[in-house]
Amino acid sequence: MTRPAFDYVDGVLHAEGVSAVSLAEQFGTPLYVYSRAALTEAWNAYASACAGRRASVHVAVKANSNLAVLNVFARLGAGFDIVSGGELARVLAAGGKAENTVFSGVGKHANEMREALAAGVKCFNVESIPELDRLNAVAAQMGKKAPVSLRVNPDVDAKTHPYISTGLKSNKFGVAFDEARATYQAAAAMANLEVVGIDCHIGSQITEVAPYLDAVDKLLELVEQIEQDGMTIRHIDVGGGLGITYDDETPPDISDFVRTVLDRIEARGHGHREVYFEPGRSLVGNAGVLLTRVEFLKPGAEKNFAIVDAAMNDLARPAMYEAYHAIDAVVQRELPAHVYDVVGPVCESGDWLGRERLLAVEPGDLLAIRSAGAYGFVMSSNYNTRPRAAEVMVDGTQAHVVRAREEVQQLFAGETVLPE
Numbered sequence: 001m002t003r004p005a006f007d008y009v010d011g012v013l014h015a016e017g018v019s020a021v022s023l024a025e026q027f028g029t030p031l032y033v034y035s036r037a038a039l040t041e042a043w044n045a046y047a048s049a050c051a052g053r054r055a056s057v058h059v060a061v062k063a064n065s066n067l068a069v070l071n072v073f074a075r076l077g078a079g080f081d082i083v084s085g086g087e088l089a090r091v092l093a094a095g096g097k098a099e100n101t102v103f104s105g106v107g108k109h110a111n112e113m114r115e116a117l118a119a120g121v122k123c124f125n126v127e128s129i130p131e132l133d134r135l136n137a138v139a140a141q142m143g144k145k146a147p148v149s150l151r152v153n154p155d156v157d158a159k160t161h162p163y164i165s166t167g168l169k170s171n172k173f174g175v176a177f178d179e180a181r182a183t184y185q186a187a188a189a190m191a192n193l194e195v196v197g198i199d200c201h202i203g204s205q206i207t208e209v210a211p212y213l214d215a216v217d218k219l220l221e222l223v224e225q226i227e228q229d230g231m232t233i234r235h236i237d238v239g240g241g242l243g244i245t246y247d248d249e250t251p252p253d254i255s256d257f258v259r260t261v262l263d264r265i266e267a268r269g270h271g272h273r274e275v276y277f278e279p280g281r282s283l284v285g286n287a288g289v290l291l292t293r294v295e296f297l298k299p300g301a302e303k304n305f306a307i308v309d310a311a312m313n314d315l316a317r318p319a320m321y322e323a324y325h326a327i328d329a330v331v332q333r334e335l336p337a338h339v340y341d342v343v344g345p346v347c348e349s350g351d352w353l354g355r356e357r358l359l360a361v362e363p364g365d366l367l368a369i370r371s372a373g374a375y376g377f378v379m380s381s382n383y384n385t386r387p388r389a390a391e392v393m394v395d396g397t398q399a400h401v402v403r404a405r406e407e408v409q410q411l412f413a414g415e416t417v418l419p420e
């Protein structure tokens with residue numbers, strides 16, 4: 001892309017060729033806006049670095065599961081990484097293929113296993129012996145052999161927020177490194193499982209490549225032991241987790257990251273194996289913004305508040321992780337700027353979207369909350385009986401509604417009162 005997907009034209013923020021002011025007028029606020037070009041550009045960064053190598057990319061559906069987003073990736077030839085039967089249904093509805101889909105997650109239900117086996121997913125990333133037992137039993141009932149890899153916990157520090165770090169011994173995820181060899185032997189002994197690979201995922205919003213190289217080194221050590229035990233490891237899944245720039249972070253460039261990991265695996269003599277990547281945030285995070293309108297400016301004794309029409313139910317990351325999202329006025333105006341806490345209408349002190357932001361705005365103005373494409377809409381809720389936002393995808397000069405705004409009636413349509 002020659003210019004950023006979200007950029008100012010004559011002082012007005014645009015999504016590709018469409019003004020954010022017109023998007024808000026047409027579709028209302030709060031509004032998630034995605035850029036097809038930005039999604040494509042991020043995908044191409046992964047795909048070009050994988051070209052000619054034994055490597056493939058599985059989009060982590062949890063980061064953004066809108067059908068239009070998944071469909072953009074499916075049309076580009078993506079595989080997918082799912083963590084539920086619901087996500088499998090979305091992948092299939094969006095034109096993705098089960099045979100290019102890996103099934104992750106620590107607590108798969110037997111029904112979800114059945115659906116995924118029937119659909120023919122590429123691999124189950126299994127995290128414990130009880131889960132192996134359950135999958136083996138389900139596969140036996142169906143007269144099938146389930147392809148499995150074990151998610152091994154390499155016990156490396158990804159140096160990220162404790163809530164989104166997953167590769168440490170203290171996390172609930174994965175098979176402990178020291179128990180992995182024996183767990184592989186247990187899997188090999190189960191008649192309806194076929195060991196095909198090894199998997200890890202060390203965390204999210206990782207801004208350095210070193211933790212990945214440490215994890216890869218540990219996995220390869222294990223792969224050699226597992227193969228001595230008579231199994232064949234066809235693929236190595238290095239997980240997702242590559243970070244993005246929200247503020248001043250400087251994560252590695254996607255292509256450099258991919259090449260560095262592939263080079264390391266090749267240099268250690270494992271280049272014949274297929275390498276899987278499972279990125280979420282780095283594909284979609286900066287391909288989306290959340291537009292919101294300022295309702296009131298409320299001066300306070302200690303703080304000024306900009307009360308906006310989006311809230312923690314729309315974007316949970318600040319309340320949940322104290323995550324930083326840049327916030328910009330959609331129209332750059334010649335007004336005195338003041339420092340505001342940007343907060344929503346939800347009845348919680350934790351309902352904030354940004355703290356101490358310098359903004360030149362008046363009531364009625366629009367704000368763009370940046371980097372909202374990943375873990376934004378997917379984590380939104382109906383708290384305070386707030387209908388969830390609409391989602392729009394911009395493609396050049398066209399804007400398409402890819403999810404209609406919820407109506408209040410939909411929110412309690414499944415509820416009933418007790419009989420008289």
Ligand code: LLP
Pocket residue numbers: 060062063081104105164201203204205239240241242278279280281282317321374375
């Ligand atoms: N694969 C597995 C097994 C995962 O658990 C995750 C994310 C991914 C791939 C994708 O990771 P990514 O490339 O997006 O970092 N809600 C949190 C992030 C939770 C991430 C959970 N796992 C947030 O808003 O920061």
